[in-house]
Amino acid sequence: MRVYLDNAATTPLDSQVMQQMCAVMEATYGNPSSIHAHGREARTVIEKARKTIAGLLHTSPAEIFFTSGGTEADNTAIRCGIIDNGITHAISTRIEHHAVIHTLEAMEKAGTIKLSFVDVDSKGNIDYIHLERLLQDNERSFVSIMHANNEIGTLNDIERIGDICEQYNAIFHCDTVQTMGHYPHDLSKLKVHFLVGAAHKFHGPKGVGFLYVNHKIKIKPFVYGGAQERNMRGGTENMYGIVGLAKALELAYADMHRHTQYIQSLKSYLMQQLLYYIPGIEFNGETDADKSLYTILNVEFPDTEIADMLLFNLDIAGISASGGSACSSGTDIGSHVLTAIGASATRPSVRFSFSKYNTTQEIDYVVAKLREFFPMNT
Numbered sequence: 001m002r003v004y005l006d007n008a009a010t011t012p013l014d015s016q017v018m019q020q021m022c023a024v025m026e027a028t029y030g031n032p033s034s035i036h037a038h039g040r041e042a043r044t045v046i047e048k049a050r051k052t053i054a055g056l057l058h059t060s061p062a063e064i065f066f067t068s069g070g071t072e073a074d075n076t077a078i079r080c081g082i083i084d085n086g087i088t089h090a091i092s093t094r095i096e097h098h099a100v101i102h103t104l105e106a107m108e109k110a111g112t113i114k115l116s117f118v119d120v121d122s123k124g125n126i127d128y129i130h131l132e133r134l135l136q137d138n139e140r141s142f143v144s145i146m147h148a149n150n151e152i153g154t155l156n157d158i159e160r161i162g163d164i165c166e167q168y169n170a171i172f173h174c175d176t177v178q179t180m181g182h183y184p185h186d187l188s189k190l191k192v193h194f195l196v197g198a199a200h201k202f203h204g205p206k207g208v209g210f211l212y213v214n215h216k217i218k219i220k221p222f223v224y225g226g227a228q229e230r231n232m233r234g235g236t237e238n239m240y241g242i243v244g245l246a247k248a249l250e251l252a253y254a255d256m257h258r259h260t261q262y263i264q265s266l267k268s269y270l271m272q273q274l275l276y277y278i279p280g281i282e283f284n285g286e287t288d289a290d291k292s293l294y295t296i297l298n299v300e301f302p303d304t305e306i307a308d309m310l311l312f313n314l315d316i317a318g319i320s321a322s323g324g325s326a327c328s329s330g331t332d333i334g335s336h337v338l339t340a341i342g343a344s345a346t347r348p349s350v351r352f353s354f355s356k357y358n359t360t361q362e363i364d365y366v367v368a369k370l371r372e373f374f375p376m377n378t
Helices: 015-027 038-055 070-083 098-109 128-137 160-169 239-254 256-277 307-316 336-340 360-373
Strands: 064-067 089-092 115-116 141-144 171-174 193-200 211-214 282-284 294-300 322-324 347-351
Touching: 038 064, 038 239, 070 098, 070 141, 070 171, 070 193, 070 211, 089 098, 089 128, 098 115, 128 141, 128 160, 141 322, 160 171, 171 307, 239 256, 256 294, 256 360, 282 336, 307 322, 307 360
Parallel strands: 089 115, 089 141, 141 171, 171 193
Antiparallel strands: 064 211, 193 211, 282 294, 294 347, 322 347
C-alpha cells in the first residue's frame, strides 16, 4: 500500500480541476494582453476566475492579484508593503514560514527595518499582550503573522490580531496558505491588508496563487516588465493555472463543512491509535479542534535508535510524510518551528497531513507500520 500523508506540502490535483484546465487549454490559447478576439477571450477567462475568487472571499475582484504561488505573494506583500509605505519596523514570530521570516530577516540585514518577534508558547500560541506591547513601543509597524502554522498546525486568532493592528494603525499581512480553501475567509469583515493563497494546497495546480491587497493600501509592482494584473505584476498570466486555482477554491468552499468533519475524524483517529499503541508519544502544537488546523498532526515519537531513519523507513513502507527535530545545541540543522517552541532535540517528530482523499484504512496501515518501529502496548 502507498499512503500519502504530506498534504501540507502539496495536495493531489482534483479531477474536476484538471478537466476544467484541459478544456481551457484546448479551446483558449490567445495572449490575455492582446486586443484581438483570441486575446479578449483569454482575458475573459482570467477575469471570470478573479471574480469567482473575490466572490468566495467577499471582496472586490480589483483586490485580487494572481502570482506564481504563496511565496511570491508573501514576498510582494512584505517588501512592497514595507518599502512603499515607509515602514521601518516589522513584527513577526519565529515560527513563520520561511517565505515570510527569511524575507523579513533579509530586509533587517539590509538595514531597511528593525525586526521584532512576538513571544510564542510551547504549543505555538502567540502572546497577544506582547504583540500589543511591541506595537506600543515602536513607530507604525508592519505585522506579519500566519493564520495556521504549516508544521504544527496551531491556529492564530487573526480576527483579534486584525483588531489590535487597527488600534495601532499597523499594516497586517497574514500568510493564509495553509488555511485557504480549508476555512472560510470573509474579507468584508476581517481587518487585514494582505492575505495570500496557493492553489496546490487545496487540490489545485502548482505554480499559481494570489495576493489580496486591501484597497486602502497602495503598493508598487514587485515584478516589472508589463502591464498585466492592472500594472501590478509584469509577465503573461498563467491562464490555465488561474482557471485551476479558481475551480479548486470553488470546490473547496462548496464542500468545506463535509471535508472538515471527515478530515478531522481521520486526524482524531490517528491520535487515538498512536496514544494507545505507542507509550510516551506526544504531539507538537495544539491538537484541540478549535485551536488546531484539522489537516495537520505533528507527532513527537519516543527516542529510538532509528530516530534519524524514521522518515526513511516510513518511505520504504510506502508512507509519505514529513518531519524533523528541533535544532540541537551548536548546530543549524532541524526545524526552526520545533526549536522555537522548545521541542525535544533528540526525539524524532513527524508531520502527518491529511486530505479528503485519505481513508481510515490508510491510517490503520500507518499505525501498523509504526508499531513495527516502536515498543507497543498489547
